Amino acid sequence: MYGVVYKKLSRRRIYVTILLSVLLLFSCSLNLYSGSIKLSIDEIFDGLFLKDYILREIVWEIRIPWVLMSTFVGASLAVSGLQMQNILNNPLASPYTLGISSAAGFGAALSYVFGERYIKSISLDILVTISSFIFAFLSCLLILSIGKMKGFSSETLILGGIAISFLFQSLLALVKYNASEEALQAITFWLFGSLSKSSIEKALIIMFILILCMIYLFKNTWKIAMLRMGDDVTKSMGINPEVLRIKLLIIVSILTSVSISFVGIIGFIGLVSPHIARMLLGEDQRFLIISSAIVGALVLNVSAILSKEILKGALIPINIITSLFGVPFFLYLVIKGRRGYW
Numbered sequence: 001m002y003g004v005v006y007k008k009l010s011r012r013r014i015y016v017t018i019l020l021s022v023l024l025l026f027s028c029s030l031n032l033y034s035g036s037i038k039l040s041i042d043e044i045f046d047g048l049f050l051k052d053y054i055l056r057e058i059v060w061e062i063r064i065p066w067v068l069m070s071t072f073v074g075a076s077l078a079v080s081g082l083q084m085q086n087i088l089n090n091p092l093a094s095p096y097t098l099g100i101s102s103a104a105g106f107g108a109a110l111s112y113v114f115g116e117r118y119i120k121s122i123s124l125d126i127l128v129t130i131s132s133f134i135f136a137f138l139s140c141l142l143i144l145s146i147g148k149m150k151g152f153s154s155e156t157l158i159l160g161g162i163a164i165s166f167l168f169q170s171l172l173a174l175v176k177y178n179a180s181e182e183a184l185q186a187i188t189f190w191l192f193g194s195l196s197k198s199s200i201e202k203a204l205i206i207m208f209i210l211i212l213c214m215i216y217l218f219k220n221t222w223k224i225a226m227l228r229m230g231d232d233v234t235k236s237m238g239i240n241p242e243v244l245r246i247k248l249l250i251i252v253s254i255l256t257s258v259s260i261s262f263v264g265i266i267g268f269i270g271l272v273s274p275h276i277a278r279m280l281l282g283e284d285q286r287f288l289i290i291s292s293a294i295v296g297a298l299v300l301n302v303s304a305i306l307s308k309e310i311l312k313g314a315l316i317p318i319n320i321i322t323s324l325f326g327v328p329f330f331l332y333l334v335i336k337g338r339r340g341y342w
Contacts, residue, residue: 013287020298028067028301032059034308065202072297073263074269076206077269077270078299079210080251080255081271081296084252087248091275092330099167100260101265102139104257104261105172107134108187110135111124111130132260132261137253142164189264190264193263193265193322195318196315210293213251214293220244221285221289223244224248268327268329270296271330273299307320
């Protein structure tokens with residue numbers, strides 16, 4: 001009896017995952033098609049197969065990097081958000097709960113204000129990427145240090161993340177206060193989040209890191225499922241919840257910091273995507289990990305399309321689009337949470 005029900009449920013989850021994958025492919029195709037320069041399907045194929053130099057530049061240097069970055073950044077942020085919710089057992093948790101975005105923003109601001117002035121040997125784009133990654137990862141190390149003092153409890157991690165977030169927000173405000181008009185404009189644009197500096201090389205780096213992290217997660221799905229049931233259950237199964245939280249937190253920090261360092265701050269993907277996947281497929285981590293990644297990639301591709309198409313001739317910062325979509329969903333989760341949703 002239970003075996004038949006489980007097989008039906010698994011079959012349904014497979015069908016939903018396939019449907020999400022088809023929707024992702026469709027959104028990637030629309031993302032490739034959309035833009036200020038309208039291309040026909042024939043022109044896109046000519047560019048893909050290098051039949052025309054100008055079309056090749058548009059497709060391979062602009063459109064394809066944009067699609068790849070949307071896909072892999074969205075997937076990375078979604079997987080990070082899912083693991084944050086597993087670590088903290090909190091439906092409103094996301095990578096930004098730990099102050100990673102604030103730290104990355106501070107690192108980028110430092111580069112824009114002091115990079116061109118004191119470091120001439122490295123291009124500003126590379127310097128911003130390196131600096132934002134270093135400070136984002138530093139915030140994660142601080143969280144690990146704070147958590148170690150108190151046994152890595154969910155409360156300690158959340159409060160530590162809030163404290164670090166306020167710290168880096170204050171430091172960011174201090175840097176912006178002393179920035180020139182040009183540097184302040186660059187900082188503000190970076191904080192909005194943008195895919196305009198996408199490249200195939202950056203996308204491949206994120207893809208490689210995402211694959212490695214997901215391999216580890218798939219190998220430990222049952223441990224993660226036990227963690228969701230509480231520390232007592234986890235310990236009874238011979239699993240050390242503190243060690244598991246550290247490992248998951250490292251994965252979250254790597255995925256989030258790498259993504260942020262390339263595209264700037266893109267909010268709500270890590271919060272919204274795991275919940276959409278959970279509503280569609282339930283709590284089975286084997287399906288939830290891959291479906292969260294697909295939903296995250298789908299949401300960011302759709303957001304990228306909207307950022308190009310809402311205002312003709314203008315490119316809206318993508319963080320504005322994701323926030324407009326994410327805030328109502330966030331309020332929905334707060335209301336449902338009070339009714340025992342989680």
